[in-house]
Amino acid sequence: MATASIIKLQATQQPEYYRHGINQGTTDKVSALLQKNHDTHHIFFNHDGFHNHIAHHLLTLWALRATDGELQQAYDSNASYQRPPGPLDQSIVTDMHDPAKFTRHLGNERHYHAFMIFFQDQISKSSTPQVINHYLLAGTEQADDLLHRLFGGFLHPLIHLGFALESQQPALVAEALAQAAVHSASMSPFFLRAEQAARDRADEPCSKTIAELLDEIHADPEMRAAPRWSDGNKLRDGVMGRAAEKMVSYTSQYRVEPDELERKTAEMVNAVAYYTAGAQREGYVRKYDFYFSKPPQTRADR
Structure with a gap:
């Protein structure tokens, strides 16, 4: 069972647009690799804010019915340049329960590990929906600040949260919220x-x-x-x-009005196809922006 600290995907719990035929053995393989990434890597692979894309890469390959070998190869390729999350200062995790002290630690990548543990604790004590509602959607000064940070770093925290919710993994939700917390609120x-x-x-x-x-x-x-x-x-x-x-x-x-969500989502997908295709030029090699296809070793995506 997936928890705030344990990643456990289920082959039978997939959106209908995933490739058919994903088996539990491969699903267990990707769960183990995601768990290893969760436990041993920072969300940035360097101190300049370049993002760890392992979760995005593996979940996408899994949805496309990749083999165990393909998943392992993707993990090994990405893991080769990652860095550890750093030592955990439990006193900082304790401080984060005080909203004023929580704010004091925002935007500092050194506190990613502490934020991740903090959000794991919060999810364990309540639920993923309650934590997201409280820390992102409550309309409070604290929630609005973290919501804005979710769009920092070229949307990477938001991308991470999307993968976390789609895969129904509370531990990845904790990663996403911690990632948002260490981004700038410049937007x-x-x-x-x-x-x-x-x-x-x-x-x-x-x-x-x-x-x-x-x-x-x-x-x-x-x-x-x-x-x-x-x-x-x-x-x-x-x-x-x-x-x-x-x-x-x-x-x-x-x-977007509440009753328009499905239609506006379809409109958004259409717009993405429109401006992605429109960005190509005849006679040149087709090239997609990293919003849609992100090679992590070749792009500075702060």
Whole structure:
């Protein structure tokens, strides 16, 4: 049984879009490799915030019905450059129960191990839904701060949480929340302004589609010129650094109502296919952005 500290996948508990024929033996193999990663590796493989992609890689291969050998090869390739989580200071874990002290440790990658143990404890004492609701969705200052950090590091904490929930693994949820906790909250001002701008537009009849907004952004000379090849981080230095107010204006035009979730999810998938295919150019080697295909050894994805 999967717990807050034990990873245990079930071959019979898979979404219908996984490849058919995944057996329990291979499922036990991927569980063991994920457990080893959970116990022995940091979420960053260096001190510059480059992400450990082992969980994403293995779960994707498992969903595609990879063999034991393919899973082991993928793990060995990724594990070769990982680093340990570092020693655990139990006093820091204890401190985290105090919201003020919890905040003091945020954004510090040295405390990833402590945050992971803290969230494991919280999940063990209650449940995954209760912990996510309290620490991400409660609308409190603490929850909003961690929710914004979930989108840090080019969405990696959010990606990790998605894999954790889809695979129904509380231990991976603890990893994802700990990963969010050690990321920056630099996107917070943008999210707060965009949310307020969306409230100000609440009387508008309907929101635009993602594809419509992408076309408008593409046609906007200010947005096209915002990121530059010389930028160390084109999102931080370019889009957010030079065109944040324009982005607030665009993003506030998109809303999802509670009864629209399924349709908006389908729209999002369609938009991803649209802008991924649209980014290709005839006569050049097809290349996908790391949001969709992430080679961890060749991309600085802070």
